[in-house]
Amino acid sequence: MHNRVVVTGLGVVAPNGVGLTAFTEAIKNGTSGINHDPQLEQLQFSCQIAGKPELSDDFIAQYFSPLELRNFNSTGILYGVIAGMDAWKNAGLDINQDSDEPDWDSGTIFGTGTSGIDKFRESIYKVDELQLRKLGSTVVVQTMASGISAYLGGKLGLGNQTTTNSSACITGTESILMAYERIKTGQATKMLAGSTSDSGPYIWAGFDAMKVCTYKHNQSPKQGSRPMSASASGFVPGSGAGALVLESLDSALKRGATIYAEILGGHINSGGQRGSGTMTAPNSIAVQRCIKGALQNAGIKASEIDAINGHLTATAKDATEIQNWSIALDRKNKDFPYINSLKSTIGHCLSAAGSIECIASILQLHQDFVFPNINCEDLNPEITDIIDFNKIPQQLLNTNVNIVAKASFGFGDVNACIILKKYAK
Amino acid sequence: MDRAELIARLTPIIATYAQDKDAVASINETTDFIKDLKINSANLVDVILDVEEEFDIEIDNLSMERMLNVNAAIEIIEDKLKTK
Numbered sequence: 001m002h003n004r005v006v007v008t009g010l011g012v013v014a015p016n017g018v019g020l021t022a023f024t025e026a027i028k029n030g031t032s033g034i035n036h037d038p039q040l041e042q043l044q045f046s047c048q049i050a051g052k053p054e055l056s057d058d059f060i061a062q063y064f065s066p067l068e069l070r071n072f073n074s075t076g077i078l079y080g081v082i083a084g085m086d087a088w089k090n091a092g093l094d095i096n097q098d099s100d101e102p103d104w105d106s107g108t109i110f111g112t113g114t115s116g117i118d119k120f121r122e123s124i125y126k127v128d129e130l131q132l133r134k135l136g137s138t139v140v141v142q143t144m145a146s147g148i149s150a151y152l153g154g155k156l157g158l159g160n161q162t163t164t165n166s167s168a169c170i171t172g173t174e175s176i177l178m179a180y181e182r183i184k185t186g187q188a189t190k191m192l193a194g195s196t197s198d199s200g201p202y203i204w205a206g207f208d209a210m211k212v213c214t215y216k217h218n219q220s221p222k223q224g225s226r227p228m229s230a231s232a233s234g235f236v237p238g239s240g241a242g243a244l245v246l247e248s249l250d251s252a253l254k255r256g257a258t259i260y261a262e263i264l265g266g267h268i269n270s271g272g273q274r275g276s277g278t279m280t281a282p283n284s285i286a287v288q289r290c291i292k293g294a295l296q297n298a299g300i301k302a303s304e305i306d307a308i309n310g311h312l313t314a315t316a317k318d319a320t321e322i323q324n325w326s327i328a329l330d331r332k333n334k335d336f337p338y339i340n341s342l343k344s345t346i347g348h349c350l351s352a353a354g355s356i357e358c359i360a361s362i363l364q365l366h367q368d369f370v371f372p373n374i375n376c377e378d379l380n381p382e383i384t385d386i387i388d389f390n391k392i393p394q395q396l397l398n399t400n401v402n403i404v405a406k407a408s409f410g411f412g413d414v415n416a417c418i419i420l421k422k423y424a425k
Numbered sequence: 426m427d428r429a430e431l432i433a434r435l436t437p438i439i440a441t442y443a444q445d446k447d448a449v450a451s452i453n454e455t456t457d458f459i460k461d462l463k464i465n466s467a468n469l470v471d472v473i474l475d476v477e478e479e480f481d482i483e484i485d486n487l488s489m490e491r492m493l494n495v496n497a498a499i500e501i502i503e504d505k506l507k508t509k
Contacts, residue, residue: 067441070471136474137467 008257009091009245011083015051027371032222047213049221051238051347071138074116079241080148080196087243107160110149111171111195113351116142160188168410172354197352199239226375227312227341235313238347242355259423266418267293277413290415291328298419302329309361309406312341319382336387354408361404370397442468
């Protein structure tokens with residue numbers, strides 16, 4: 001007998017909104033969080049625009065003690081801890097720092113691509129300058145990949161599995177599906193699922209060097225991220241974190257918790273870097289299998305999907321993604337579901353993308369809307385050959401949304417697709 | 426520098442890491458960093474780095490190992506100041 005799994009808490013640190021209220025408003029209004037980044041300009045990046053959450057020192061001090069902030073230099077852990085603690089509070093759960101007893105039935109799977117890349121840089125310089133002993137005690141916990149789950153585990157007193165997953169740009173969606181499985185199979189009652197990504201030049205430089213980021217909008221940052229547009233010219237780097245409290249339905253009902261959505265299931269696979277798949281390009285057959293696998297796992301028909309939240313990064317691959325959805329669902333033109341990409345307003349938040357975008361998808365289910373895509377007034381004709389332009393909303397749509405399919409694709413030819421549903425008894 | 430002055434300069438450093446803030450108020454030569462002040466053992470190296478900076482001295486590995494209470498800290502600091 002498997003548990004039904006629901007989402008009872010959300011926390012988000014996004015370039016266009018920190019906190020659930022600000023983020024909800026921003027996605028409904030299509031508010032861009034992309035700005036010109038003087039540091040990227042100074043370092044002569046091709047792409048000098050980016051998405052970074054704005055956090056004041058006073059705000060940060062609500063989540064970290066002065067001791068924790070001494071020699072602290074990890075934006076990923078910063079964003080992740082704020083999102084994670086917010087989600088926990090949003091679920092109506094206690095942050096009991098005085099209890100000696102861990103919560104044995106609660107854990108976390110909180111992903112990241114790198115940890116504390118600025119802290120790492122700082123320590124590498126010290127080591128090379130023969131100042132190793134001056135590193136102090138703060139390097140390891142900020143630069144180990146599992147730093148974020150370790151911080152959250154301590155703050156929340158988690159006694160169940162406490163780990164970090166990492167799988168490029170599917171990381172966030174994967175963490176939710178892994179946490180879902182753990183509750184479904186009865187190994188945990190509550191799991192904090194989510195993901196985070198460092199910000200700044202040292203995380204984004206490699207992408208800039210690969211020429212996958214846009215260099216055409218340094219003077220027009222808000223127009224820079226253009227998923228599904230004919231003039232899409234590469235992604236805009238972003239950063240932040242998203243966190244979700246997943247819980248067995250029984251536990252949620254017993255507590256009288258707010259239920260944002262139910263997770264029906266999903267699928268994770270890889271194209272094995274065979275066929276059209278490479279280290280950096282997706283195998284379309286694998287993408288289609290992933291979507292179909294998710295439907296099967298969730299026990300729904302393709303016709304039941306009301307909206308898709310795509311990966312859609314604003315490269316030439318956007319049309320390929322739409323084609324893969326269309327083939328996998330066997331739906332096209334006016335029969336295609338609504339589709340949107342959050343990347344138009346926050347950029348590509350890399351390892352944080354999946355979790356932040358899942359939160360946007362869940363808000364759509366909970367509040368009955370489809371958030372608008374921006375910067376695609378010139379839709380790519382290869383896309384409108386497959387689906388009707390009305391299916392790509394450019395204005396907020398207030399409409400009943402019952403089921404959302406959300407997919408993420410990542411380097412290493414990896415795919416994840418999750419099926420989210422409005423909760424009903 | 427007398428012992429009282431040393432303790433006065435040591436106290437703010439220790440206070441940063443002490444989790445028992447009440448114990449900081451009654452700090453004396455017998456105060457143990459871990460048992461009394463509840464300093465996380467990982468932070469002992471940070472205390473030492475801060476002490477080095479405050480007194481402009483360098484504390485060797487052997488001294489580091491025994492710098493676990495106020496008394497030992499004072500002895501080590503006095504010793505290092507003498508040989509400066």
